[in-house]
Amino acid sequence: MQKQTHKDFTKCPIEASLALIQGKWKVVIMFRLMDGAKRFNELSRLLPQVTQRMLTNQLRELERDGLVHRKVFPQVPPKVEYSLTELADSLLPIMLALKDWGKTHLLP
Numbered sequence: 001m002q003k004q005t006h007k008d009f010t011k012c013p014i015e016a017s018l019a020l021i022q023g024k025w026k027v028v029i030m031f032r033l034m035d036g037a038k039r040f041n042e043l044s045r046l047l048p049q050v051t052q053r054m055l056t057n058q059l060r061e062l063e064r065d066g067l068v069h070r071k072v073f074p075q076v077p078p079k080v081e082y083s084l085t086e087l088a089d090s091l092l093p094i095m096l097a098l099k100d101w102g103k104t105h106l107l108p
Helices: 013-021 026-033 040-046 052-064 092-105
Strands: 068-073 079-084
Touching: 013 026, 026 040, 026 052, 026 068, 026 079, 026 092, 040 052, 040 079, 052 068
Parallel strands: none
Antiparallel strands: 068 079
16 A cells, blocks of 8 residues: 655644545545445435535545545446545544444434
C-alpha cells in the first residue's frame, strides 16, 4: 500500500486523516461498501436521505483520495461498481469502533 501524502498537513496526522474522510456521508458510504462492491443505485437505496448529487460528489472525492475504486464495465447500458481500496480497508477497524461506540452511547 502506498502512503498518502498531504503537503498542507505535514505537522498533524489527525488533520491529514480527517481531510480524507471529512464530509457528511463519506464514512457512511465506506461503511456501506465494507461488505462488497455496490452499484450507484444500490448505494442510493441504502442511503435514502442522501441526494443523488451529494452521493455522486462524495463518491468522486473518495475516488480522488484513493479510498474508493470505481470500476466501469464495457457494456450497454454502462455498469459501474464502487468498492473500497486497500487504503480504505485500513480504516475498517476505526469505522467498526465508531459503530460500536455509537451503539453503546447513542442508541437506546
